[in-house]
Amino acid sequence: MAERGARLLVVDDNKVNRLLLARNLTLQGHQVESAENGRIALEMLRRGGYDLLVLDIEMPDMDGFQVMEQLAADATLRDIPVIVTSSLEGVATIVRCIELGADDYLHKPVNPVLLKARISSSLEKKRLRDQQKALVERFATSAVAADLQQGGFALGGKRVQATVMFCDIRGFTTIVESQGPEETIELLNTWYTLMFEAISAQSGVVNQMIGDGLMAIFGAPLPVAEPPLAAVRAALEMTEMIELLNAERAAEGKQALAIGVGIATGDVFAGYTGTQERATYTCVGDTVNLAARLEAHTKLAVRGILVDGATHAALAGRVASEPLGAVQFKGKAQAVDVFAIATTPVA
Amino acid sequence: MPEPIAIDRAVFSELQQTAGADFVIELVDTFGEEAPGMFAELRAAYAAGAAERFRRAAHSLKTNANTFGATALGNQARELELGGLPADPSGIDALQTLLDATVPALKELARG
Numbered sequence: 374m375a376e377r378g379a380r381l382l383v384v385d386d387n388k389v390n391r392l393l394l395a396r397n398l399t400l401q402g403h404q405v406e407s408a409e410n411g412r413i414a415l416e417m418l419r420r421g422g423y424d425l426l427v428l429d430i431e432m433p434d435m436d437g438f439q440v441m442e443q444l445a446a447d448a449t450l451r452d453i454p455v456i457v458t459s460s461l462e463g464v465a466t467i468v469r470c471i472e473l474g475a476d477d478y479l480h481k482p483v484n485p486v487l488l489k490a491r492i493s494s495s496l497e498k499k500r501l502r503d504q505q506k507a508l509v510e511r512f513a514t515s516a517v518a519a520d521l522q523q524g525g526f527a528l529g530g531k532r533v534q535a536t537v538m539f540c541d542i543r544g545f546t547t548i549v550e551s552q553g554p555e556e557t558i559e560l561l562n563t564w565y566t567l568m569f570e571a572i573s574a575q576s577g578v579v580n581q582m583i584g585d586g587l588m589a590i591f592g593a594p595l596p597v598a599e600p601p602l603a604a605v606r607a608a609l610e611m612t613e614m615i616e617l618l619n620a621e622r623a624a625e626g627k628q629a630l631a632i633g634v635g636i637a638t639g640d641v642f643a644g645y646t647g648t649q650e651r652a653t654y655t656c657v658g659d660t661v662n663l664a665a666r667l668e669a670h671t672k673l674a675v676r677g678i679l680v681d682g683a684t685h686a687a688l689a690g691r692v693a694s695e696p697l698g699a700v701q702f703k704g705k706a707q708a709v710d711v712f713a714i715a716t717t718p719v720a
Numbered sequence: 721m722p723e724p725i726a727i728d729r730a731v732f733s734e735l736q737q738t739a740g741a742d743f744v745i746e747l748v749d750t751f752g753e754e755a756p757g758m759f760a761e762l763r764a765a766y767a768a769g770a771a772e773r774f775r776r777a778a779h780s781l782k783t784n785a786n787t788f789g790a791t792a793l794g795n796q797a798r799e800l801e802l803g804g805l806p807a808d809p810s811g812i813d814a815l816q817t818l819l820d821a822t823v824p825a826l827k828e829l830a831r832g
Contacts, residue, residue, distance in 0.1 A: 389751050389784045396739050396747075431776055460783045462802070482731075482787045485738045 378402040379424035379496050384414040384440070385458070386432040390481065394427055394458065397485045401492070411435030415443055418450055425495055428475075430459040430466065441473035452502060454495040458483050530644020530656070535592035536600035536636060536684060537661050538577065538608065539668035540568060543631040545585040551628065561585065564630070567618065571610035575603040580655050588664075590656055593643040601638045601680075601687035605714055608634040608678045609692075612716045631677070635667025638683040663709065666702040676713035685712040725818075725825040731789025732829055741832070748830045751784055752823045758784075759816060762800075766812060771805045781815070785822070793822045 381403045385391040388409075395405045406423075408414040412435040418426070426444075430437035437457060444450045457470045460481040467478045476495045479488060542548070542564065549557050565582065572579055572589045576597045581588040589607070592600035611632060619629040643656035667679040674697055685694060693715035699708035736744045758780050765773035778801035785794035796815050806812065 387780050387783060388754050389747060389787060392747060392750060393739060393787060396743055400739070431779060460779065460786070481783050 378404055380404045380422055381425050381427060382414060382417060382423045383407040383427045384411065385429040386410055390429065394483065397488060401489050411437065411440040414440060418453065423453060424499065425492060426453055426455045428455050428457050430457060430461055438469065438473060441475060445474050452499065454499050456491055456495060530642045532640055533593045533643050535590050535641050535643060535656060536604040536638040537641060537656065537664040538589040538604050539635045539665045540587050540611065541633050541668055542585040543633055548628060563618065567614040568611055571614055572607045574610065575607040577603060577607055580653065590643065593656060594654060599687065601684040602691065604636045605680065605684065605688060605692050608636060608714065609716065612677055633668050633671030634678045635664045635671065636678065636684050637664040637667060637681040638687060662704060667711065670700060670711065674713065677716045678714035680712050680714060682710035725822050726792035727825060727829060728789035728791050735788065745830045748788065748826045751788070752827065755819055755823060759819060763812060766805065766809060769805060774805055775801050788826050790822050790826060793818050
């Protein structure tokens with residue numbers, strides 16, 4: 374990043390300082406813009422696209438400390454590296470800057486060589502952080518990545534109200550046996566891409582992928598306005614996507630796919646399980662077991678999407694459904710009311 | 721004959737080398753344009769008895785003076801910055817005199 378030049382924002386109320394910093398940074402190959410106080414700087418930062426902030430402390434309207442406080446409170450801005458340039462005397466100022474998240478502190482007049490080294494180092498650290506974030510998102514979905522970034526990693530969980538979904542491809546073994554391994558992997562990748570898209574669009578988190586099945590959570594780790602409705606909408610979208618995929622497969626003379634989806638709502642224990650070295654975000658509890666049972670029951674009920682009573686009640690009639698009566702599931706003391714969701718698109 | 725203004729030639733020369741001599745001419749001119757405003761703020765803060773404003777204005781002058789290696793101006797501004805609101809304006813007047821002499825000296829030096 375440093376090699377091809379980064380986009381920097383220089384914030385200083387003093388025009389001489391501002392011009393000189395901008396000049397030095399431009400000569401170092403960066404693209405530089407400037408602001409004369411913290412408030413203007415924040416407005417510019419919120420428009421996006423900056424790689425690093427070079428910030429003065431003593432400014433009218435909004436000072437450097439206040440800018441750093443605002444950055445820390447904003448999830449979209451807190452990763453922007455900040456290098457403070459100031460001629461304020463005393464260690465207390467430096468300590469406060471570091472505590473507020475500044476990467477570095479340079480005394481004015483700023484030595485251009487030192488400035489170059491510090492900026493290169495900060496940009497490199499940012500590049501690595503961005504890389505790490507992208508990697509975490511690849512394996513853990515953006516919601517879990519955001520949760521990890523916000524709260525850090527710790528094994529253990531909490532009780533939350535959430536909606537759990539299980540989904541499975543019907544007759545997958547037969548399909549596998551009728552085609553080669555490359556085609557099977559390609560089919561799975563297509564299927565996962567479509568399912569992930571539908572689930573993510575409704576703020577769900579796919580936390581387990583097992584062969585031709587997956588488990589998703591709505592409402593954890595990050596809150597969702599209406600987890601039951603979001604899960605059912607995702608399931609309907611998934612069904613639609615399978616129909617589109619089947620149209621393509623039919624044109625290629627391939628067997629149609631069918632999915633079964635089970636959805637249940639209630640208390641779950643959600644959090645990170647595993648070891649310090651290898652962990653996954655998941656949730657456990659009766660609700661999870663029930664969602665898995667409902668998914669399995671779709672075969673017997675010959676329905677695509679089944680939900681429990683709690684999910685059905687939360688839908689409050691906004692999605693067409695059909696009561697299938699109470700079903701006694703293995704491991705449940707009492708029979709559970711089961712509802713089938715009409716698999717036609719709803720608003 | 722007035723005493724020559726104390727400017728650290730090494731600092732000034734390094735500034736010219738790193739930022740470019742032509743740019744330093746513009747920068748000194750900018751300082752010449754901005755300094756009266758900073759000084760007016762210093763006097764206004766003194767008149768209003770606003771210690772924090774006074775400190776900030778002195779701080780700005782100090783920072784710019786040090787950028788150009790104008791050590792005498794920088795040191796006097798620093799004394800005002802760290803000394804709190806002065807009992808009388810003599811220090812401010814002395815700083816004004818020094819500033820009025822420093823800016824032309826810097827302009828001359830910049831144009832070599």
